[in-house]
Amino acid sequence: MVGPVRAGAETPRTPGGFRYDIEGLRGIAIALVVVSHVWFGAVTGGVDVFLMISGFFLIPSLLRRPLGARPAHTAMTRIRRIVRRLWPPMAVVIAVTTAAAVVVEPVTRFREIGVQAALSSVWALNWKLGTSAAGYGQAADGFVSPYQHLWSMAIQAQTFIAVIVVLIAVRAGVRARGGDDRDGYRAGLAATVVLAAASFGYATWLHGANQPLNYYDTGARAWQILLGGLLGLAAAAGAARLNTSDPVRRRAGQWAAGAGALGLAAVPWVTDGAEQFPGPWALLPLGAAALIITAGPGTAIGRALTTTVPRYIGARAFHLYLWHWPILILYRDASQDPITGRADFVSLGEGIAVIAASMALAHLTHRMFERAPARDRPQWQTTARRFAFGGVAVTASVAAIMLSQ
Numbered sequence: 001m002v003g004p005v006r007a008g009a010e011t012p013r014t015p016g017g018f019r020y021d022i023e024g025l026r027g028i029a030i031a032l033v034v035v036s037h038v039w040f041g042a043v044t045g046g047v048d049v050f051l052m053i054s055g056f057f058l059i060p061s062l063l064r065r066p067l068g069a070r071p072a073h074t075a076m077t078r079i080r081r082i083v084r085r086l087w088p089p090m091a092v093v094i095a096v097t098t099a100a101a102v103v104v105e106p107v108t109r110f111r112e113i114g115v116q117a118a119l120s121s122v123w124a125l126n127w128k129l130g131t132s133a134a135g136y137g138q139a140a141d142g143f144v145s146p147y148q149h150l151w152s153m154a155i156q157a158q159t160f161i162a163v164i165v166v167l168i169a170v171r172a173g174v175r176a177r178g179g180d181d182r183d184g185y186r187a188g189l190a191a192t193v194v195l196a197a198a199s200f201g202y203a204t205w206l207h208g209a210n211q212p213l214n215y216y217d218t219g220a221r222a223w224q225i226l227l228g229g230l231l232g233l234a235a236a237a238g239a240a241r242l243n244t245s246d247p248v249r250r251r252a253g254q255w256a257a258g259a260g261a262l263g264l265a266a267v268p269w270v271t272d273g274a275e276q277f278p279g280p281w282a283l284l285p286l287g288a289a290a291l292i293i294t295a296g297p298g299t300a301i302g303r304a305l306t307t308t309v310p311r312y313i314g315a316r317a318f319h320l321y322l323w324h325w326p327i328l329i330l331y332r333d334a335s336q337d338p339i340t341g342r343a344d345f346v347s348l349g350e351g352i353a354v355i356a357a358s359m360a361l362a363h364l365t366h367r368m369f370e371r372a373p374a375r376d377r378p379q380w381q382t383t384a385r386r387f388a389f390g391g392v393a394v395t396a397s398v399a400a401i402m403l404s405q
Contacts, residue, residue, distance in 0.1 A: 021297035024305030025289065026053055027314030028264075034324045034358065036268065037149075038351040043273025045264065045285025047152050050317070051221065052228035052286050054156055056293070058082075059229020060236055062167055063188045082160050089319055089369045090153055094120050097146050097326040104334045109143055116147045123158060126151035130216030144332075149325035151216050158218045159225050166191060189233070192226055199223035200280075207279035214278065221278050224286060231290055250298070256291040257301035263288025319362035319369075327361075328354050 026049075033046035062078065098117045105113060119125040129151055170191050171184045179187070203220035206213065214220050267273070267285045276282070296302055304310070313320065331354055332346065346354065 019297065020306040020311055021302040022053060022056070022293060022305075023314040024307070024310030025292055025314070026050065026317045027310040027312070028305065029053075029289075030317040030321055031313055032264075034320065034355060037325060038328055038346060038354055039348075040268070041345075042268040043271075043277060045267040045271075045273060045277070045282070045288075048224055048273075048277060048282050048285045049264075049289040050321075051152065051156065051224040052231070052289060055225035055228030056232040056235075058160060059163065059192065059226065060232040062163060063185055063192065063229075063233065064236075078164050079161055082157065086153060086157060086318075089365050090150065090322060091121060092365065092368075093322040093326065094147065094150075097330070100326070100330050101146060104330050112143060113146075116145050120147045120150045120154075123154040126154040126158075126216040126218065130213040132212070144329055146326040146329040148329075149321065152321075155216075155218045155221045156225070159222045162218075162222070163192075163195075163226075166195065192229060196223045196226035196230065199226065203278045203282075204280055207276070211275060215274065224278055224282065227286060227290075231293065235293065253295035254299050257295035257299040260288040260291030260295070261301050263291070313359075315370075316359070316362045316366045319365040320358055323361045323365070324355065324358035327358050 029046040029049040031046075032044040033050075036042050036044045036046070094117050098113065101113050102110070116125060116128065119128055125147060129145075129148060167188050170187045174184045174187050199219055199221075200223040203214060203217075203223060206217060206220050263284055267288075271277075271281050271284060273281075292301055292305075297306055328346070331350070335350075
């Protein structure tokens with residue numbers, strides 16, 4: 001879920017400039033997720049919006065710049081950038097969570113914790129969660145995983161890598177037939193549309209066949225990222241801009257942004273996301289977010305999103321998402337009553353403390369991985385140090401769990 005639109009590993013920049021309103025929208029989306037997790041347990045659509053925003057910036061960049069045209073645009077370079085953006089901070093969170101779980105959780109849960117930590121570190125946890133007996137937010141065998149939220153990180157990484165591979169194959173086919181870059185772009189765009197439609201159809205079918213799996217299935221979630229990519233292409237082409245000098249379109253933008261804000265607010269009241277997403281009902285939060293993005297930063301809603309608080313949270317949204325869930329779950333487990341069992345809810349004061357701790361760690365992690373000065377080190381050394389730190393931490397933590405059995 002990834003600094004500005006860090007969920008998708010790209011900077012939130014369009015031909016019109018830096019989109020501070022989208023950064024703020026991401027901040028609102030993650031705030032909805034955190035508040036819901038801490039006090040209400042409802043699905044707000046915030047993660048769905050997160051996925052769409054990530055696709056909004058990543059997919060157009062893949063389509064507009066031919067993969068393999070230059071060394072900076074090879075498939076491995078693109079994949080390495082995604083991994084470099086998403087993996088190191090996630091690895092640190094997994095390591096800290098695993099170490100804390102050794103202290104908080106009973107020994108009987110250690111092996112499951114170790115397995116989930118290992119799967120999380122290779123972006124595969126969504127498949128274990130999807131094939132377990134429990135749906136989203138439910139305890140499996142009495143255990144709510146402190147890594148459960150990392151399903152969305154796995155889906156992002158899997159989808160991004162799969163899209164890169166597909167686009168390579170499409171471009172290679174076009175070149176083999178003598179096509180140029182423009183033909184490759186058109187073919188890639190067509191492939192994106194087809195994949196998005198197929199994914200949406202699959203999610204609709206799987207909703208009726210196996211909703212617990214549907215919630216975590218990468219194939220069922222991919223359309224949300226791809227839809228964001230198509231919206232990003234439309235916005236870059238100027239086909240989806242309501243914030244113009246034309247008074248009619250400007251007024252339409254105000255109404256669109258207002259409708260989008262109301263739509264986002266209505267999601268937890270009119271849907272049961274755990275039972276309905278990512279099927280057709282997920283069009284409500286995604287459509288609402290699309291209206292806000294399309295209306296642009298010049299509307300009243302857009303200006304509100306560019307204020308300090310939404311932008312501050314938005315810049316740290318990925319890291320806040322990483323930290324809030326394990327802090328919440330481990331706090332609940334540590335404070336459970338020995339007679340009545342775990343505390344499924346926290347008080348207002350406890351929840352504020354959880355959010356404050358999560359925000360503090362998110363700020364620290366943001367400084368470590370997004371704003372850390374390069375000094376005079378080559379880029380490869382900076383990357384290697386981050387990966388070494390994260391990798392060693394995860395490996396040591398998982399090994400400690402396994403050996404303590």
